[in-house]
Amino acid sequence: MLKTLILLAVFLLFVPFLLGLLITRFTEREKNNVMFNLVAGYIFALGLFELLALPLIYGRQSLSLLTKLYGGILFAGAALSLIFNYKRLYQVFLDTVSEVKGFTLAIWGELVLIFCQVLIYKRCQYTNTDDAFYVASAVTSLSTDTIFQYNPYTGELYKNLPSRYVLSPFHAFIAVVSKAVCNHPAIIAHSVFMIWFLLVAYMVYALIGRNLFHGDKEKTGYFLILVTMLTIFSGYSERTSGLFLLIRLWQGKAFLAGILLPLTLYLFLRLFCRGEEKGAWIEWCLLGFLMCACCMVSSMGVILGAVMTGILGILLALKKKRFLCLIPAVLCCVPNLICAGAYLFIRG
Numbered sequence: 001m002l003k004t005l006i007l008l009a010v011f012l013l014f015v016p017f018l019l020g021l022l023i024t025r026f027t028e029r030e031k032n033n034v035m036f037n038l039v040a041g042y043i044f045a046l047g048l049f050e051l052l053a054l055p056l057i058y059g060r061q062s063l064s065l066l067t068k069l070y071g072g073i074l075f076a077g078a079a080l081s082l083i084f085n086y087k088r089l090y091q092v093f094l095d096t097v098s099e100v101k102g103f104t105l106a107i108w109g110e111l112v113l114i115f116c117q118v119l120i121y122k123r124c125q126y127t128n129t130d131d132a133f134y135v136a137s138a139v140t141s142l143s144t145d146t147i148f149q150y151n152p153y154t155g156e157l158y159k160n161l162p163s164r165y166v167l168s169p170f171h172a173f174i175a176v177v178s179k180a181v182c183n184h185p186a187i188i189a190h191s192v193f194m195i196w197f198l199l200v201a202y203m204v205y206a207l208i209g210r211n212l213f214h215g216d217k218e219k220t221g222y223f224l225i226l227v228t229m230l231t232i233f234s235g236y237s238e239r240t241s242g243l244f245l246l247i248r249l250w251q252g253k254a255f256l257a258g259i260l261l262p263l264t265l266y267l268f269l270r271l272f273c274r275g276e277e278k279g280a281w282i283e284w285c286l287l288g289f290l291m292c293a294c295c296m297v298s299s300m301g302v303i304l305g306a307v308m309t310g311i312l313g314i315l316l317a318l319k320k321k322r323f324l325c326l327i328p329a330v331l332c333c334v335p336n337l338i339c340a341g342a343y344l345f346i347r348g
Contacts, residue, residue, distance in 0.1 A: 007181040012196055015078045016041030021088060022081035026282045029270065030210075032088065032095045035203040039263060040286060042200065045074060046173075046260075047289030050296035050335070053169045057147045057161070064145055067176045106221025113228045114202055117246065118195050125190055126247040134251055137171035138178065138185035147172050163346035167339045170252035170297045189250035197249040201258045202228075204266060211269040252297035260294050260301065261308060268312040272319060284328040292335045302343070306336035 020037030023044060030036045049070060056066050136152035144150055148169060150157055165171075174193070178185040183192075205227050209220035234242025244251075245258035267287050274280055287309065294305030313329030 004181050004183050008192060011177060011180055012192070013038075015074050016045055018078040018081040018085070019044050019074065021085040021092075022077060023282065023286065025084065029274075030207075032092045033099075033207075034092060034096050035207055037092070039200065039204055039207065039266075043263065043286050043290050043293060044077075046296055047292035048073065049173055049176075050169070050292040053147065053172050053296070054167065057166060057169060057172070060149060061147065062145045063141050063147050063172070063175055063179060066147055066172070067179050070176060071180055102217055104218045104221050106218060106225060110202075110221055110224040110228060113225065113232075114199070117198065117228075117232070121194060121198070121247070122191075127190075128248075130248075130251055131186075131189075133165075134171045135174070135186050135189050137165075138174040138189070141172055141175040142178055142185055147175075161346070163343055164299055166346070167343060168252060168296055168299050168301065170255070173296070174250070193250040194247075197255065197259065198245070201245055201249070201262070204259055204262045208262060208266050208269065211266065211273060253300055256294060256298045256301045256304065260290065260297060261304065263290055264294075264305065264308050264312070268316060271316055271325075284332060287329075288332040288335070291332050295335055295339045299343070302336050302339045306333040306340075309333055 017034070017038050018041070020039070020041035023040045024031040024037055052070055052073075053066060056069075133152055137148060140150050140152045140155070141147055148158075148161065148166060148171070174185050174189050178188045181188070202224065205224055206220065209223040213219035213223065231242040231246050234240040234246070237243070241257040244254035248254040249258055264287070267283050267290065270283050271280060274283075291305050291309065294301030309329055309332055313326050316329070317323045317325040
């Protein structure tokens with residue numbers, strides 16, 4: 001148990017944080033913010049997984065190879081970050097302590113609401129029929145040491161890979177994490193991913209609030225409370241994004257709606273607020289990896305990520321009165337276009 005907890009902390013917290021530090025070396029805004037560093041690390045890690053997993057799936061390679069290759073790159077990046085950023089860690093710690101000391105009553109109230117959501121989910125578990133495919137695919141991959149080669153319903157070897165799922169191997173990500181931390185995919189999905197990614201989702205909304213209200217903690221706290229209450233009372237349908245965020249975050253489409261699409265908005269907010277200073281390229285690079293991550297978690301992310309990027313890119317061009325802004329926006333959508341083309345080719 002202790003070994004699993006340590007491995008989870010390393011794989012899901014420390015490695016993404018260190019990767020984020022490596023990325024934020026090239027920006028000035030909120031570069032020492034723990035939440036921004038963590039989500040930046042996740043953007044890179046999830047986008048990288050899509051780039052590595054697809055060739056290995058079509059090459060019918062083993063899950064062990066994917067785990068070693070993916071884990072090796074992540075840990076090499078984390079080690080490199082530690083070498084370059086060890087002096088920054090103390091400043092990040094000081095800034096974090098300063099931020100916590102400045103928490104308002106609204107922010108503490110929001111933390112209580114989040115804790116209540118985590119506690120309720122810890123005591124009550126939600127399941128649906130999607131588990132029969134997503135979690136079962138992760139279990140099948142782990143037990144056969146393959147990546148999406150066997151039908152999770154029947155156990156038969158796929159003759160043709162299913163076009164709807166093969167381009168979005170989020171289930172393989174669950175299997176890789178399970179293999180890395182030596183735990184069962186069902187436990188990782190329902191107990192670890194659901195609770196941890198719920199916290200990550202609220203970090204994303206906190207970053208959005210900080211940008212919308214220019215760092216005003218009081219207004220950000222009220223914004224987060226409003227988001228939380230809308231989420232809690234979104235159970236009037238099984239298909240609302242709030243309910244997906246609240247009870248289904250181990251599934252790729254819920255991860256897309258609850259974390260990745262809001263992250264797209266956040267990155268564009270950073271671009272909207274940016275002046276004429278140099279360094280915007282890091283936001284565009286993050287956006288490119290984010291589009292890869294959207295493709296990785298769900299087939300809907302292939303379209304929705306590109307559509308959202310296109311709309312926000314047009315708004316950015318109109319605000320800046322520079323239509324050259326559309327060029328990097330289009331380049332960021334190249335992964336989506338490739339996946340869409342591959343999907344049409346497979347279906348054809």
